[in-house]
Amino acid sequence: SAAARAPGLGSRGSTPAARGRADSGDIEIDLAELLTDAASVATDVGSGIALFIDEMQDLGQADVSALCGACHELSQSGSPLIVVGAGLPHLPAVLSASKSYSERLFRYARIDRLDREAADRALRTPAAAEGVTFEDDALVALYKHSDGYPYFVQAYGKVAWDAAPASPITADDVKVAAPEAEAELAVGFFGSRYERATPAERDYMRAMAALGLSVDDGPVPTAEVAVQLGRKPSSLSPARDGLIKKGLVFAGERGSVAFTVPHFGRFLRSQPS
Numbered sequence: 001s002a003a004a005r006a007p008g009l010g011s012r013g014s015t016p017a018a019r020g021r022a023d024s025g026d027i028e029i030d031l032a033e034l035l036t037d038a039a040s041v042a043t044d045v046g047s048g049i050a051l052f053i054d055e056m057q058d059l060g061q062a063d064v065s066a067l068c069g070a071c072h073e074l075s076q077s078g079s080p081l082i083v084v085g086a087g088l089p090h091l092p093a094v095l096s097a098s099k100s101y102s103e104r105l106f107r108y109a110r111i112d113r114l115d116r117e118a119a120d121r122a123l124r125t126p127a128a129a130e131g132v133t134f135e136d137d138a139l140v141a142l143y144k145h146s147d148g149y150p151y152f153v154q155a156y157g158k159v160a161w162d163a164a165p166a167s168p169i170t171a172d173d174v175k176v177a178a179p180e181a182e183a184e185l186a187v188g189f190f191g192s193r194y195e196r197a198t199p200a201e202r203d204y205m206r207a208m209a210a211l212g213l214s215v216d217d218g219p220v221p222t223a224e225v226a227v228q229l230g231r232k233p234s235s236l237s238p239a240r241d242g243l244i245k246k247g248l249v250f251a252g253e254r255g256s257v258a259f260t261v262p263h264f265g266r267f268l269r270s271q272p273s
Contacts, residue, residue: 027062032070039079048080056085057094057247068099075105086111088260089250113148113262122150123157127169132161137171145178147262151189155181190267196246203229204239205248208257209268217265219256 022034035051042049053059059067071083085091085106095102114122120139127134134142142160146152156178160169163177197205207228211220222240226233240257243249248264249257259265 028066028069031066032073035070035074035081036077036079039074039077039081042080048082051081051083053083053085055087057087057091059094061098064094064098068095068102068105071105072099072101088247089252090244090247093244093251114150114153115148116143119143119146119148119153122153127161132164132167132169134169135171138169138174141171141174141178145174145181149262152181152185152262155185155189159184185263186267186270189261190264193248193261193264194268194271197248198239198242200239201243201246201248204236204243205259205264206268206273208249208259209265212259212265213269217259217262219252219258221256223255225257 021037022030024030038049053067056064067083074081087094092103092106092108095106099105120134120143123134123139123142138160142153142156145156156174159177159181160174163180164170164173194202194205204225207225208220209217211224211228212218222236223233225240226236229236240249243257244251247260250260252258
């Protein structure tokens with residue numbers, strides 16, 4: 001019959017699976033037990049563990065809560081395990097909304113755009129390994145285009161490299177290549193972010209972009225965004241909160257908002273209404 005078993009195989013399916021630690025089905029309990037046990041093994045072998053999490057603001061609420069709880073438990077025991085998270089400017093708010101003690105649990109370091117020296121080094125060092133150099137005017141032009149934003153440094157550096165017929169890479173090479181980088185960013189970087197927003201959120205961002213023209217796309221007061229749209233500030237809270245959760249804007253000083261990436265306002269102003 002269909003229920004017959006081959007000789008010697010036994011009845012594995014009829015025996016309940018063994019249960020152990022980090023196996024309760026509750027992520028908050030399981031993650032704490034998993035990291036505690038991993039740290040215990042590291043202690044036994046005289047080592048340590050570092051867990052790196054990128055785009056940490058995109059974790060689900062339950063996952064953030066579990067991670068904070070596990071880190072709290074590990075900090076109490078002095079275990080040799082550290083969690084390093086990277087994310088957008090509203091990440092601290094995500095953590096504190098999950099666990100009130102997260103403000104004391106983590107050490108926050110703001111990582112801003114690259115300064116001119118660091119941006120130049122990011123271009124010169126890999127180029128030098130290939131026997132290629134940049135003229136100073138080219139580096140000035142590249143920094144003006146990238147504004148020190150790491151991904152933009154890479155994007156503009158790549159097209160300048162591809163366009164240059166020989167070393168050194170010149171300002172003229174950058175001038176010829178820059179439109180290609182701008183076109184790629186418009187579709188793959190700015191455009192993809194814009195598409196994630198709802199119509200109401202897009203209106204909010206366009207109002208921010210219009211106001212940002214006079215402040216070099218810095219933070220703009222939420223009250224002025226409301227005036228720009230002819231709405232009451234309270235009626236725009238859902239759009240603002242949605243943009244923050246999607247990582248498109250962040251709340252800087254109280255009562256103000258700003259784009260999370262540079263040049264987003266300029267991109268929006270260049271698009272048809």
